[in-house]
Amino acid sequence: MTPDERFEQLDDAALVRLAVRDERAFEVLVTRHAPRVHRLAANTVGPGAADDVVQEVWIAVHRSLKTFRGEAQFSTWLHRVTLNACYGALQARRNLPFDAVAEPASPHSPVRSSEQADMRERLAAALATLPREQREAVTLRELAGLDYAEIAEVTGAELGTVKSRINRGRAALRAWLTQAGTKP
Template identity: 50%
Template structure:
């Protein structure tokens, strides 16, 4: 019903119609999830997204439209991520499929999980500024200028942070035996 509308058209409707709000959030949820996974890891991303959805719903009436809605939304997402990182984390073990998988699938899944865990560990080892710039670029495929707007920094700063993050991740992975 609302999917054909652009964000700038949908935001005023979303302030008074929950279906418009849901359409707006559905549009951005996959990218918000990617940012949250990149910053807090997959195991904490769902909790962060719940906070983002609640915060966005409460504060949509305050969105002035000075920036693009997506810029505002990603800033809220990153703030929720950093708030989650400051909280002590409980150990969470994800539930696996109950059907016994084939041996090939187990080996493949184990390799994928190991690589994902290494990448998450590598991302967590980055300074926050590098991690957020890298996440916005790599997980959301944002343009450098848009990242600069989201982060409130100069374009050159974004480029530098992303370059440093890539180099640090490459070094991190090489030290753990991952070959390009």
Template identity: 55%
Template sequence: MILEDLSDSQLLKLARRDAAAFEALIRRHAPRVHALATSLVGAASADDVVQEVFFSVYRNLARFRFEAEFSTWLHRIALNACYNQLRRKQPEPISDLEPVLVSPLESPECLAERSQLRELIEAGMRGLPPEQREAFALREFSGLEYAQIAQITGAQLGTVKSRINRAKAALRSYLTARGVVPEGELHV
């Protein structure tokens, strides 16, 4: 049996007695959880948050009742861990919101522009209201659907869509005021 071919529900049932199944869940979901943590607490604290999240998931595997999707439960735990981290200490500057894919053909000017843009987006995100930042991060960094975000945050679907749209508009305005005009839909 190839664990990577199993659904989250199947892996969860196996993970209660099989460490390899739990490791498969970690491999599947850790990149998104890390991206979310990085967007909310900064790169320096993201690894600690991810470790805390998966430790909490492991401790509470027996309590998962399969009433919601695993990813919804996981992201709620991740948000709670991020908020705990933020309460423990001041937020660090967010960096590396997206992996930098460096092409040997990419010029130093392009790399510098990308770095500057990433810093501007980070600063703009820090200025968003927490509800908007949370919804935007879940959508853009974790790739969750609006319905999943509504379930995680406890907000109505329309409220989630509104928060994300307001966050995008605020970031677009922030970037434009600093001389960067995003083309098309704002994605980070």
């Protein structure tokens, strides 16, 4: 078994401890978590800016590994670092979040692409109307796929508060989309 294969079998906590001194362990963490980080960034800042945000996230994570205390799971901490980088990028360009949602790849159909683009625009507009806390909770649940407990850890909110924010956010999105003539 190669050293790289041994690293791949380790859990995140062990990899974090090793990654402080060993770049191969850090590379395994990046490989393991990069798709979720990129998806969250793309759905928050748009696919055009996501690569820059993801790069900033991994630079920040690499710099901060020495001070990561492990009180939260690595993935929870990573989502918070990603959201902070996204908000920084949005603030820097003074733009509303969710201006674009990643478009699925092929098969390409001009009609379907147009419909998807229209739906993305409506969804982006609807998400932009939500208060930041609701938008963040809904995004972490629906786009990043986190469970309620993980969202509570990432946001620092109580579990009941997270559930309430998601429920209110979904209701507001449903109402906005219905009023805009879209069947949610």
